[in-house]
Amino acid sequence: MNQRLYRCLREAILDGSIAADTRLPASRDLAAELGIARNTVVHVYAQLQAEGYTRSRQGSGTYVADTLPDDYLASGRRKRQASTKPARSSLSERGVRIVEGASASPFQWGAFMPGVPDVTEFPHRKFSRIVSSLWRKPAPELLTYAHGGGLPALREALAQHLALTRSIDCDPEQILLTEGVHQGIDLVARILCEAGDQAWIENPGYWGARSVLQANGIRTVPRAVDEEGMHLPAEPLDAPPRLIFVTPSHQYPLGAVMSLARRRRLLALARQWGSWIIEDDYDSEFRFTGRPIPCLQGLEPDAPVIYLGTFSKTLYPGLRLAYLVLPKSLVGAFQAAHGELYREGHLMTHAAVAIFIAEGHYAAHVRRMRMLYGRRRAMLVNLIERRLGPGWLHRDSSDAGLHLVLDLPADLSDEAVVHAAHARGVLTRPLSRYYDAAPDGGEPPRQGLLLGYACVPEADIARKFEALLESLSEVARRRGKP
Ligand SMILES: Cc1ncc(COP(=O)(O)O)c(C=O)c1O
Structure with a gap:
């Protein structure tokens, strides 16, 4: 076509x-x-x-x-x-590729939008008390250009928090605060890669990483994933990748946890090839059963890993606050480039979040949201199993995160279901869009739906799910027609 x-x-x-x-x-x-x-x-x-x-x-x-x-x-x-x-002809070729490949949705609130936390539960009174106290007499150095990776107080608070909750091994200096994960990936691409370099990405995987890498002239190579995470080659390679982008704690979007054996092998290959692993740990604070999965970064000393974390899921996406945890050898270069390219700032926000963490509100909020999202997930899983059957929940959808994946029969177009659901006031994302179009020798795009449950009040889940079922039936009926 x-x-x-x-x-x-x-x-x-x-x-x-x-x-x-x-x-x-x-x-x-x-x-x-x-x-x-x-x-x-x-x-x-x-x-x-x-x-x-x-x-x-x-x-x-x-x-x-x-x-x-x-x-x-x-x-x-x-x-x-x-x-x-602008007329298409006035864009650069790169501009056209970015615009034509764009996948970000304009809809970001409502059942069952994936990846969106319940921002109505954010403890805004506590946060605004902290913000107002800072604004009562703002220190001049918090209002000027910043330099050096973000406010030291927040990097210290984060280093302690990450050591406890994610087994991350770092000094505060290794943390660099960014305006979201995309900026972190952009910085990695610009500082560590030449145009034409290869980056392995998971397939299906996070479209945002793919877009940012490609916008930097990097050739993304899709690698199939299974229940242990990204497939790794058994044979030696002629042209190893410069970057390997993975979501080992909760594969995005399918949900698998990378096995320990695969983690060890990935680290060994990256060391052997001189590649950098980008570990995107976007939502791992929300694991509802079992123990938290330790990150790849802390598995071995001096691992060739650049860790990406974000406050988008734990606090709220509009905050645009994320961070890189860098190997010590890269800290100076990244700090200089970050200041040069983006002119850092937002120190008042950094100060507010640092106090929010230090006073214990952050850990308490994450704990409360973990319980809330766990309940919402259980409700949705229960509905799926009762109304559709257990085979519909994707086999790797682990008990974690802000969304799950519903498998659709291969002959039911997920785009069509998304469209029909939208007409009934239900938002979802089609799984097939998360696959790279390039052939990777793996399975063809699966049809499925990403269903976010975190932002849906319990009282709405059943009603919205019924509307989704009606959309499924409508598309199945239409499919039945010649
Ligand atoms: C896998 C993955 N990584 C990163 C992000 C984005 O993080 P941020 O909001 O910090 O840019 C998302 C957002 O949905 C995501 O799904």
Whole structure:
């Protein structure tokens, strides 16, 4: 199928450029106009129909569906009115790749949006008391440009907290505070890689890491994952990767925990090849049964690991506060580059979070949220098992994190279910989008749904799940039609 034609038509339908009930050109005419094979257009039309964007009417062609969700259409109209979109030709090739590959969702709140913590539970009174006391008489050095990796008080508090909770072995100087994990990956790519270098990424994996690496000219190589984490080669390699990006405590998005044997082998290979491992430990504070999984960084002394952590899941994503834990040999270079590229700041926020941790509020909040999310997860799992059956929960969905993965039958389009669910006010993300398009010798993209439970009040879970089931049935019924 021609992805570009598919995306163009889909976007035009979503943003209202092609109004509901409009008849699409006959496949023969469109193919002739675009100079492409008629079959290509036929496939694109079939895909749009399978996903519910169009309907075919016997003998009279293909029409844009008139049942698209209103908020899709409205948000499209808003987008169009405010459009300051530069012509595609004015973008760099890199710009086009970034824009065309973009996967971040504009929807970030509501059942079952994955990866979103319950921000309504954030203890804002305690936090605002700390913030107000800091603003009563702000120290001038907290309001200027910063330098050196972020406020020392926060890096000290974090080093202690990480040693206790994540078995991280570091001095506070090894911590560098960033505006989110993406900035940390960007810094690693710029400082440690040349354009054209290879980075191994998990497949399926975190699209954000893939986008940031690719934007830096790095060739991402998808590696299949199984119940022990990323597949590693048994044979020697001619061209080993410069970077290896992994989520060993909770594989994103499927959920496996990397086995100890695989961790040891990964570390040994990275040492042998001179590669750097990027360990993204994005949500491991939330493990509901068993003991916390120690991180890769602390497994061996002087491990070739750059650890990424974030406050997005434990406090709130809008805070934009994350951190790198660097090997000692990289600290000076990263501090200098960070100050040079991004002009550090946000020291008042660092100071507030440092006090929040030091006074014990952080650990207490994480503990409380762990219990809350554990209950919500159990409710959702119970519903899945009762209403669909146990085979639907992905086999690696471990008892942790803010989301789980629901497996769909291979012939049920996850994009279509996401679309149908949205029309019923339910947000989810399609698993197939988390796969890299490049062939990696692994399994083809699975169809599935990422369901976030952390931000859904218990009182809403069952009702929203029923709406999701209706969407599944609707898509299954449509699939049944010739
Ligand atoms: C696997 C993974 N890593 C990192 C992040 C992003 O962290 P941050 O909000 O700090 O950029 C996310 C966000 O959803 C994620 O899913």
